[in-house]
Amino acid sequence: xxxxxxxxxxxxxxxxxxxxxxxxxxxxxxxxxxxxxxxxxxxxxxxxxxxxxxxxxxxxxxxxxxxxxxxxxxxxxxxxxxxxxxxxxxxxxxxxxxxxxxxxxxxxxxxxxxxxxxxxxxxxxxxxxxxxxxxxxxxxxxxxxxxxxxxxx
Numbered sequence: 001x002x003x004x005x006x007x008x009x010x011x012x013x014x015x016x017x018x019x020x021x022x023x024x025x026x027x028x029x030x031x032x033x034x035x036x037x038x039x040x041x042x043x044x045x046x047x048x049x050x051x052x053x054x055x056x057x058x059x060x061x062x063x064x065x066x067x068x069x070x071x072x073x074x075x076x077x078x079x080x081x082x083x084x085x086x087x088x089x090x091x092x093x094x095x096x097x098x099x100x101x102x103x104x105x106x107x108x109x110x111x112x113x114x115x116x117x118x119x120x121x122x123x124x125x126x127x128x129x130x131x132x133x134x135x136x137x138x139x140x141x142x143x144x145x146x147x148x149x150x151x152x153x
Contacts, residue, residue: 001077002070004062006053008085011095020079020097027076029103031110033096039089041137045130049137050086051093052124058082065116073109075100080113082123115147 001020005011013034021027037049066078079097087093094117098109117123118140125137 002063002066003077003079003081004059004066005081006055006058006062006084007081008083010083010092011081013095016079016081016095016097020077020099024076024099026101027099028101029099029106031096031098031100031103031106031108033094033110033114034092035094035114037087037089037091037093041127041129042135046089047128047130048086048088049093050126050128051082051084052126053082053084054122058122061120061122062117065120066113069098069109069113073098073100073105073112075105075109078109078113080117082117082121084123086128112150115143115150118143119147 003019017030021030037046039046062080066080069075069078076099078099079095081095083093096110096113098106098113100106100109126134127137128134
């Protein structure tokens with residue numbers, strides 16, 4: 001089961017976990033990642049982060065990588081939820097759940113998926129600061145470096 005959603009509303013982590021695992025006795029582990037909006041960047045206080053995407057293209061790209069992760073890590077299912085629109089500090093941005101028969105596959109599947117989302121997913125982020133200035137978020141070298149371990153990102 002692959003579930004991919006791009007939405008402005010927050011997600012319910014418990015409900016998403018239950019949907020992924022309902023009726024499944026073959027799951028031995030679930031790897032997870034929840035990303036949230038920080039309150040500072042580059043030493044400045046953030047008022048909000050606005051996330052934009054290209055509808056249709058984003059969901060297709062996320063579905064393709066989720067399906068590839070299922071095959072690569074022998075996952076029994078995964079959930080990718082990414083929020084868009086303006087989000088204040090402390091709000092959830094992204095949820096990644098990866099269910100597998102064994103712990104290591106679940107953890108690696110979740111890590112693979114979040115590395116892809118951080119480096120390749122078609123989202124654009126703009127931070128708005130307390131002083132009223134705004135800045136687009138550039139790719140970070142450490143995220144790109146982390147993604148190289150997978151060989152395909």
